[in-house]
Amino acid sequence: MFNFPTFDKWDMHKWFSQDSLLKQTLPSTKICSHPNEILDFLKKYKRAYFKPIGGTFAQGIIILSYHQQGVSIQYEKKRNIVTHTFYKKIEFKKFFKKILRRGDYLIQEAISLLTSENRVIDFRFIYIKNIEGTWEDNGLFARYGKLGSGISNLTRGGTPKEGIAALKEFLLEEEVNQKLEEMKLIAEKASLMLEKKLIQCGNLGFDFGIDINNKLWIIEINNEDPDHRIATVCKRKDILYNARLQNMLFAKKLAGF
Numbered sequence: 001m002f003n004f005p006t007f008d009k010w011d012m013h014k015w016f017s018q019d020s021l022l023k024q025t026l027p028s029t030k031i032c033s034h035p036n037e038i039l040d041f042l043k044k045y046k047r048a049y050f051k052p053i054g055g056t057f058a059q060g061i062i063i064l065s066y067h068q069q070g071v072s073i074q075y076e077k078k079r080n081i082v083t084h085t086f087y088k089k090i091e092f093k094k095f096f097k098k099i100l101r102r103g104d105y106l107i108q109e110a111i112s113l114l115t116s117e118n119r120v121i122d123f124r125f126i127y128i129k130n131i132e133g134t135w136e137d138n139g140l141f142a143r144y145g146k147l148g149s150g151i152s153n154l155t156r157g158g159t160p161k162e163g164i165a166a167l168k169e170f171l172l173e174e175e176v177n178q179k180l181e182e183m184k185l186i187a188e189k190a191s192l193m194l195e196k197k198l199i200q201c202g203n204l205g206f207d208f209g210i211d212i213n214n215k216l217w218i219i220e221i222n223n224e225d226p227d228h229r230i231a232t233v234c235k236r237k238d239i240l241y242n243a244r245l246q247n248m249l250f251a252k253k254l255a256g257f
Contacts, residue, residue, distance in 0.1 A: 001251040002202035008054040028109040035093040042066035047110035120145040125206040131249035139239040142166030202250045
């Protein structure tokens with residue numbers, strides 16, 4: 001009924017780059033077809049995320065770091081963090097050529113996000129349409145990544161917390177409200193842009209990051225499976241139930257009732 005057709009990370013980047021406000025929230029991103037493109041990007045930005053353009057739940061993400069000795073990578077395999085350093089370019093190319101054969105990938109600048117005790121933090125903003133077809137904020141949650149990991153997803157060992165409480169750890173009270181309003185503005189602009197691209201949306205999960213200078217970034221938008229289970233883990237089933245209720249009421253509106 002809605003959230004169709006789905007879009008991938010590269011579609012989002014291309015579309016949002018057309019808007020003067022949204023493009024300021026996007027990390028530098030490039031689609032990859034050859035390992036040389038990955039190396040050139042790393043030489044410029046030093047740290048980056050290599051990810052499948054249509055991946056979900058942080059599957060297939062590799063964190064890369066460029067230094068004088070070579071290129072270090074980090075990824076998760078069977079819930080364990082795997083690290084490796086390529087000292088020779090030929091080894092690096094062989095590794096990524098094999099991966100690039102599997103599908104489409106992009107490389108994205110790694111933003112220096114807020115951290116707490118060596119745990120990276122980002123935020124899930126739940127944005128849904130109601131029976132009137134109007135977008136509304138349905139809650140904010142923070143995700144604290146597993147110790148030493150650059151990924152915050154709950155499926156990869158992350159820990160959730162209510163978003164307002166997390167923001168108060170880093171911001172003054174008046175800054176917390178400002179940041180919330182900024183998230184709402186960006187979510188509204190982004191949702192309208194998706195609708196211009198003929199995407200019928202009604203249930204979105206915005207993944208926002210805040211860097212060490214308090215700048216807000218769009219990491220990605222979950223549109224394939226934004227089930228909002230994070231609310232349940234935070235003992236806020238009311239938020240999950242309201243999201244599901246509004247999804248049904250919006251579907252009812254689309255059906256003509």
